[in-house]
Amino acid sequence: MKGRSATGDGPAPAVVIATAGHVDHGKSTLVRALTGTEPDRWAEERRRGLTIDLGFASTVLDGGVTVAFVDVPGHRRFVANMLAGVGPVPAALFVVAADDGWMPQSQEHLEALAALGVRRGVLVITRCDLMEPDLALAEAREALAGTPLAGIPAVAVSAVTGAGMDALRSALADLAGGLPRPDPGADVRLWVDRSFTIGGAGTVVTGTLGDGTLRVGDALTVGADGRRVTVRGMQSLGREVRSVSGTVRVALNLRGAAVDEVPRGTALLTPGRWWGAEVVDVRLAPGPGAPKPIRLPENMTAHIGSASTPVRVRMLADSPFARLHFGDSLPLRVGDRLILRDPGTHRIPAGAAVLDPSPPALTRRGDARRRAETLAGLPEGPDAGSELRRRGWARINDLRAWGVPVPEGAGRGGWLIDDAVADALAARLVTFVHEEDRRDPLEPGVPAEAARHALALPDAHLLESVLTRPAASALRSAAGRITLAGADGGLPESVRAAADELRGRLHRNPFAAPTARELDELGLGRRELAACARDGLLAEIGSGVWLAPDAVELAATTLRELPAPFSPSEARAHLGTSRRVMMPLLELLARRGLTRRVGDDGHEVV
Template sequence: MLVIATAGHVDHGKSTLVRALTGMEPDRWAEERRRGMTIDLGFAWTALPSGGTVAFVDVPGHERFVTTMLAGAGSCPAAMIVVAADEGWHVQSGEHLAALDLLGVRHGLLVITRADLADPAPALAEARSRLRGTGLAAIPALAVSGVTGQGLPELVAALDRLAAELPPPAADGPVRLWVDRVFTITGVGVVVTGTLAAGTLRTGDTLHLDGEPVQVRGLQTLNTRADLVTATARVAVNLRGPVALSRGAALLTPDAWYLTTSADVRLSPGEPPKGDLLLHIGSAAVPTRIRPLGADTARLSFARALPLRVGDRALLRDPSRSDVHTGVVVLDVRPPALTRRGAAAARGAALTAAGAAPGAADLLRWHGLLSGADLTAMGVTAPPSPLPGDWHVDPEHWAGLRKALGETVAAAKDRRLTVEAATHLLGLPDRRLTRALVAPPLTVEAGVIGRRDLAPSPLPPQLRRAVDRLRAELADRPFQAPSARRLAELGLTGRALAAVERAGAVLVVTDGVVLLPEAPDQAAKRLRELSGPFTVSQARVALQTTRRVAVPLLEMLDRLGHTKRRDNESRTFAPVNGQI
């Protein structure tokens, strides 16, 4: 489906042209028809000779409704710029063209209307000169009359060619449906409409709205029910449950987008706007503050969280002046805090050095460590990673972490540190990264990191024999912690127990519960075999242990990031990047 937005000055015949092409009335409100002027978004569609469909998003041309115009055009891949032959180029013609150019629209048609009222050549020549220097300079041009039908067959053929020339959308990509209409139907519930620019929607899908799940109860495209709608398409989505939303909200594929209240951006050339600003992206218009970072870079802070990706294009404008606006290209959706003197200038220089389109290497240089899912949600392609768990790291940052690990182990008591403790001290999100950092002279054995050149004093023979007996007793049932009486019989109490714990030979889970150092990893592996959320009782059975051991061991797994409390009764496992 070709989805195309109209653009042009008020009363230049946009709605008349859409009506002539489709036989449908795009002006939905009686007030619009009474005044002869579009004041809200209109929608109409028709079949193309090739068998495809063209859907029109008819936007208002009056300067008072520029926000509505941007809401309609923001998600459309193409535009039909309409200029009346008897009026020529006007103010809103230029402002609409500038907005489309800054939003990155590069496909469309130039249509000179009312060719029955005046010679279209002068209007066409002026429009061509206005388009020069923009991304729409080379679009085809036609002269038509919506009243007499002159040129309409040629326009339909041009629309068919345009549909074939547009780059194919990512039908398997994540959904970000910017909502441009919201209404309620008795017996049906809340319905929203928008232009599906990428991805596929299915009845029964769960989407996210402001971070909360909503379910797709039903779908329509062009007034026809569907179980599946693939981009590009105009779509109406019936949502299940109580939903409170308005134009500018976005329905998202879960976990595929990064919601952010600030972003670092590149601005189009020229003086950036100041004061109270609005950021227009998709159908959203969000109050925004700007902080310049460099000649053409800035940090934007939004009044509400937005689902943004690197490379997104948006428009920043002063709502009090329709001629004051600038284009925005998103460079980073997780910008670092600017707390030190000179940090803003340094950040601006780093953004400038990244060039027109930051890639994975740039984001890793700025953030140090990111997962593959992080990079994808931020809008870049994650390269293959040699690190476990699909983690990606900047080489300089990795070298710094390796140095810090060596220093941390050297400073630890007895020059030994458990993997869990080292992970916490280095602020790493995954124990596997800590293990990957271990390199000579560091070693890791039984969950303890040490240094060959700074080896601790060996345990006295009697403590080593006690640990060996404990290890033998726990070999078959590693979570059957010995009783206090048995620990006393082994001589593992008081200072002796503290010594073997410091040496990394045992793990004191809590007072009276002593296991081997590898117990947390072993427990996590075994519990992952349970399907779905699990209770303490289920964990106790799976681990073949008692509640005395299961409760503190599960609490340790929570702290280590293996598991996460769902409610008072059950737990789930952390996302895949936290797996063993």
């Protein structure tokens, strides 16, 4: 990129201010007088004496603070260009000509700034060499009353004679000092307001970086789901730099995208930290003079940053809330401000603050009214507690992509759940396990996956969080199963009686395993035997071979009486059992390390 004057890590501290005001009220002339730079970039602009597209210029104020101006067009035909410049900036230089007073585009620019919630700025009455400023100032004050810009400082100037320019510079310095400090560690979202090519460099884009930090070599995505590009080079305020932090004007030389793939309105984003939104719920902010309660036409144009897209508006009952369906996917977060513009009247009846960039579907009668009631309790700023209370649970990555701060290390497995919701689910889970135990006493507890489905939880890590709540203290989780703490299995009396009878037989003859017919006569099928095993009453030492739980240790002790090595036949005779029992018993003894093989067919107790 040509035109560099210096190289460094980043520009001096700066603020970015957008001009606003009616066409031909002297915005560009004022910027030129402040900066010594011609903001009108195109020959057509200079020939016609009006700003058609965005212009940029900067100056250094007393104290070393740099102010960069985004000079926007005032003509009605170029309002979309004006909105592209105003959208990303935190403050405005509102210009009204003393000899012309408050005019139609003055009002439209005010509507745009009010819709965006811009609260800081300086009111400048220009051309005071042609007429006294009092009348124009009074008109402007009346128009600003009741808007976020009411009460901003006012300065009367003449860019021709220089009168008032020192006072304006002082007011700008005060404005710069009072602006909130951007977060240099925030995720990057740079709205592209110009895109062009430079010979030998390739694709270059410009924009206003509000928060975050950009460095040469950084990877960015073109939109939430677009291709990756790399920052090949960077300029800010005429200097080639290695890094910049918001708020600052910046030009990026990109590798990985042609110029037509990053047009105005594109958002360059930190990879993996933004989701695209096509439907959002918003709180409407009526513009100056708009009727209240506000009712909007169904089809409008939404502006955010430098982007504009058709939007279908659904009012949510008789409330200041609406659901917006965008024509394009936009990377939006809780608290973002939008401009809603009527393409028919060209007026801006309202702004909108995003409350939910991933709202639930409205499918049942009364859903719109209920949704409005929910939204009425939400803050405009992102808040994890509020999001979880409303949603119940959420992925941490989703929360962060919606602009909700989440502490590092919070949650389990990438999920967060609201404490009250987790407590209620824990109580439900205890009841569910009780009911399942009554329904099927042979198999106490429930599989963890069945518990997750019963609670309609989307991930097993959320179940783990539920099990940590005090209300779940009556439960135990082990080996993929959730049981009641201290449960004895709840065996039916008939099953316990049959098991006790079999244990009595085995007490008299420990290795006389019952046959399948004998088990059937006792009423001990596979499920009953499995329940007895879980309850510690019986143990299966081989397929269909059931003995007392201590039979293996007893066999090792008894076989120690034989001279080593002993054969399976000698072991069988000594234990007084059958080959059906002896062979799986010897295998189990060896697996547990209680015996070992000696020679081809011998065994000895370890």
